[in-house]
Amino acid sequence: MFAAVSRIIAVGFFLFSKKVAESNRFYALLYPDKSWFYHRVCTFQQYQNFTSIHYDRLLAGKGLETVFQSEGWEKLGAVQHHSGAILLMSHLGNWEMAAHLLKQQVSRKDILLYMGVKEKEGVEAIQKKQLLDSGVKIIGVQKDGWSPFDALEGIRFLQDGGIVSMAGDIVWHSEQRSIEVDFMGRKVELPEAPYIFALVSGVPILCFFSFRVGQNRYTFRFADPIYILSESRTDRHRIIRAAAQQYADLLEEELQAHPLQWYHFDRFVK
DSSP states (O other): OOHHHHHHHHHHHHHHHHHHHHHHHHHHHHHHHTHHHHHHHHHHHHHHHHHHHHHHHHHHTTTTTOEEOOOOOHHHHHHTTTEEEEEOOOOOOOOHHHHHHHHHHHHOEEEEEEEEESSOOOHEEEEEEEETTTTOOOEEBBBBBOOOHHHHHHHHHHTTTOEEOOOOSSOOOSSSSSEEETTTTTTEEEEHHHHHHHHHHHEEEEEEEEEEEEETTTEEEEEOOOOOOOOGGGGHHHHHHHHHHHHHHHHHHHHHHHHGGBBBOOOOOO
């Protein structure tokens, strides 16, 4: 019943939400040789697939075990022996399920998750509560900017060997520091904070993706660690931009493989 109702609600959003235009535009950029009807079909499927996130959470809440396989898990294990790590997630795939399963697997290290705070939180508030209940620490990022104390807490967390998870594909407000990279033949702005954290703390960045491959079944993928090493202040921007471009290239590669699990509903590509 829940699955049927959620899919009907998704149809309503597809028909009446203003954000549908952004999804249509995104798929038009991703598939420039396809028709407008094809782009609309992709958007419709995107909204339908988004309901699976909540359905799987419901199943997990009823005690149904989530099945997952991982590719590159040893990369996280390798860096854990020496330092903390920054897990750079995205709005491609299911980040929430990834956070829950990471907490189950990473027993000796704490996880700190930075999440944006929205004015009207419905489902998002439930997500955050469930993550907190599972033992994941959360710092809410306000739309009007970072608190210096929030940033300092994250740096200390990393230096103590913890794992900090951050979204690598969303800039929360116009005053937030960002860096421009190439994506799908165009320009996008990515948050600079993950790379600054890595530079200051000396820990590596691991780009991390989680994709649904069936009902309550997921695949995790870890990319090779990215180290932000700068010998002088003058070359920091170049090194940070190169690291951000690495993430953008990985994101585009995974997007090509899983285009209908793109859940970034605001404008991303310029």
